[in-house]
Amino acid sequence: xxxxxxxxxxxxxxxxxxxxxxxxxxxxxxxxxxxxxxxxxxxxxxxxxxxxxxxxxxxxxxxxxxxxxxxxxxxxxxxxxxxxxxxxxxxxxxxxxxxxxxxxxxxxxxxxxxxxxxxxxxxxxxxxxxxxxxxxxxxxxxxxxxxxxxxxxxxxxxxxxxxxxxxxxxxxxxxxxxxxxxxxxxxxxxxxxxxxxxxxxxxxxxxxxxxxxxxxxxxxxxxxxxxxxxxxxxxxxxxxxxxxxxxxxxxxxxxxxxxxxxxxxxxxxxxxxxxxxxxxxxxxxxxxxxxxxxxxxxxxxxxxxxxxxxxxxxxxxxxxxxxxxxxxxxxxxxxxxxxxxxxxxxxxxxxxxxxxxxxxxxxxxxxxxxxxxxxxxxxxxxxxxxxxxxxxxxxxxxxxxxxxxxxxxxxxxxxxxxxxxxxxxxxxxxxxxxxxxxxxxxxxxxxxxxxxxxxxxxxxxxxxxxxxxxxxxxxxxxx
Numbered sequence: 504x505x506x507x508x509x510x511x512x513x514x515x516x517x518x519x520x521x522x523x524x525x526x527x528x529x530x531x532x533x534x535x536x537x538x539x540x541x542x543x544x545x546x547x548x549x550x551x552x553x554x555x556x557x558x559x560x561x562x563x564x565x566x567x568x569x570x571x572x573x574x575x576x577x578x579x580x581x582x583x584x585x586x587x588x589x590x591x592x593x594x595x596x597x598x599x600x601x602x603x604x605x606x607x608x609x610x611x612x613x614x615x616x617x618x619x620x621x622x623x624x625x626x627x628x629x630x631x632x633x634x635x636x637x638x639x640x641x642x643x644x645x646x647x648x649x650x651x652x653x654x655x656x657x658x659x660x661x662x663x664x665x666x667x668x669x670x671x672x673x674x675x676x677x678x679x680x681x682x683x684x685x686x687x688x689x690x691x692x693x694x695x696x697x698x699x700x701x702x703x704x705x706x707x708x709x710x711x712x713x714x715x716x717x718x719x720x721x722x723x724x725x726x727x728x729x730x731x732x733x734x735x736x737x738x739x740x741x742x743x744x745x746x747x748x749x750x751x752x753x754x755x756x757x758x759x760x761x762x763x764x765x766x767x768x769x770x771x772x773x774x775x776x777x778x779x780x781x782x783x784x785x786x787x788x789x790x791x792x793x794x795x796x797x798x799x800x801x802x803x804x805x806x807x808x809x810x811x812x813x814x815x816x817x818x819x820x821x822x823x824x825x826x827x828x829x830x831x832x833x834x835x836x837x838x839x840x841x842x843x844x845x846x847x848x849x850x851x852x853x854x855x856x857x858x859x860x861x862x863x864x865x866x867x868x869x870x871x872x873x874x875x876x877x878x879x880x881x882x883x884x885x886x887x888x889x890x891x892x893x894x895x896x897x898x899x900x901x902x903x904x905x906x907x908x909x910x911x912x913x914x915x916x917x918x919x920x921x922x923x924x925x926x927x928x929x930x931x932x933x934x935x936x937x938x939x940x941x942x943x944x945x946x947x948x949x950x951x952x953x954x955x956x957x958x959x960x961x962x963x964x965x966x967x968x969x970x971x972x973x974x975x976x977x978x979x980x981x982x
Contacts, residue, residue, distance in 0.1 A: 551606060551637045554624035556617045557597065559590045560881060562760055566590050567615045568623065573605045576633055585624070591760035592848055592884055594877040603628050606636035615756075672699055679704040684716045694751055702749055757846035765905050772906050777946065778936040779953040783919055786963040787931060793861075803839075803893050804864040806916055806935075808966045811835045811855035813955040814889055819948035820939065821888045824909035829943040838887030838907065839867055841874045848874050849907065851887040860966055891916065901934040911940040912949075933960075 556566055567589040573579055584596045585605070603626045610623040617623065627636045672680070672687060676699050680687060683704070690707045692699040707713075786805050793800055814821040814835045822831045835856040838849035850870035852863055873879050892904045893916035901917035917934040924930040935956065939949050959965050 551639060552603065552626040553622050553639045554585070554626060556588070556610075556619050556621045556623050558619045559588060559595045560592055560885065562592070562764065563590045563619065565616050565618050565756065567756060568610050568612055568617065569594055570612055571608055575605055575608055577605050578629065579603055579605060579626070589756060589877070591756045593874075593879045593881070595881065599626075604631065604633045606631075606633035607638060609638070615753075675701050676704060679708075682715050683708055683713045685713070700751060702751070755845045757843075757848070761846050764908070768905050768908055772908065773941045774903075774906060774938050775941040775944075775946065775949070776903050776936055776938055777949045777953060778901065778934055779957055780932045780934050781957045781960040782924070782930050783933045783960055784931045786960055787919075789963045789967075798861050800860050800864045802895075802919075803891075803916075804860050804867065805960070805963065805966060806893065807837055807839065807852060807855055807863050807867070807891060808858070808860050809956050809959040810889065810891060810914060811837060811852075811858075812959050812965065813952050815856045816955045817948055817952040819944055820912045820937075820952050822911050822943060823888055824911065824943070829911065832888045834888070836887045836889075838884075838890040838910070839870075840890065840892040840904075841871045843875045843877075845877070848879070848884055849887060849890055850874050850879060850884050890914070895919065895933070901936055903936050904938050906938055906940055911943040913938050 559566065569587040569589050571586045572584045573586070579585065579599050580602045581600045583599055585599055586597050588595050588597055605624060606627045607625040608623075609625065610617055610621070622639065625636055625638055627633050676687075679685075679701065685704065685707065687699055690699060690703050693703055694700040783802070786802070790800060790802065790805065814837075818831045821835055822829050824830075834854055837852045837855045839852060840847050840849050850867075850873075852858070852866055852870075855863060858866070870879070870883060874884070887907075888910060890904070890907050890910055890913040892913060894902060895916050895918040898918050900920065902915050904913045904915040906913050915936045915938070917936075919931050919933045921929050922932050935953070937949055937953060
């Protein structure tokens, strides 16, 4: 899967410095701390360049190697993509800006939870023997630098040792092992970090057609006084059937980050909530007119446009935290929540207030497709000023959303529904709820924002005046 996000990796190490040990340039962690890693290699005439797991987003603390696009021994030139890395938000390509040879891949594809700054590969200069390249060793270790051939031997030794290392086994797994008289080492584990799962045992039992062990006492046991106690009755053991097998779903980096950030948001941000109902009949009629002219736009496109206009008029909600200060942005960049297989991501409609509704529609369609494919660039989902989350298409009448820091507000959109109007005629209403940070926004600002939003949604001509859509409808005689 190709990715659009790019990070460049350059050769930062000279042979002279590598021969004596060189500190990698400081990297800033998510918490704002610096981390420095020192590497040593042995020979100045056979220097190798460490390739480290980079920090590809402000919230990234670890990543997954999705795919290596270069093989060991292959030459690379500036602009070549070395590998694809899954961050907490997207898949990002890692480019090189120096020529050389990829000598050793230390973290294979699908290796998860690789911390930032971890050594993932080694490169050497053109002309060097890549098969005997030095693998840098961190300064905290007393181990001598090793060659790639030595590394292969150690990998085999490590694998052999690991296979004999006892891995924690859960109670239900241990119980099945005892019932079927199976040793844990004979069953291939499929859980995270080599953990043996209940499903692994059941699959093994089925493949070997094993029967439960007779759990009755082997013989009567004399007591201390020499009195023979009767045998215990056989224990009835429930053995799960095939229909009760289950699948372990590993937690993705994105979902792990979402959980952490939402928890932090609810614990550190004083959320306040305010709701309003809008009559969306007029905007529904306008949407039908546009569809009749061959212009396909959704209700969500109008909601984004109306929100952008409201944010322009009430800029207090178009603000983000910068350290201990709240800064109102001059641009209205609206983040829109999009569900993917990996979790929620919020691509950004930039300068939404100056876009026509059909332009917003084209933009969000493109962003949503690339978000689900993991092809968003970093700047396309980082840096919004306000977020919209819409669950109306799922029939959710109304809900509250959690603020996405450093933003100060988020709007939750519910489904439309028919209600009786004041004149007794049916009308279509929609409920929206704004969650706002009460440290930065007061209830007056939040109320004014929703009043403007309601006004624009109920008078949709305000969203198309001056745009190409306005002239389209006038020519068609529908507006």
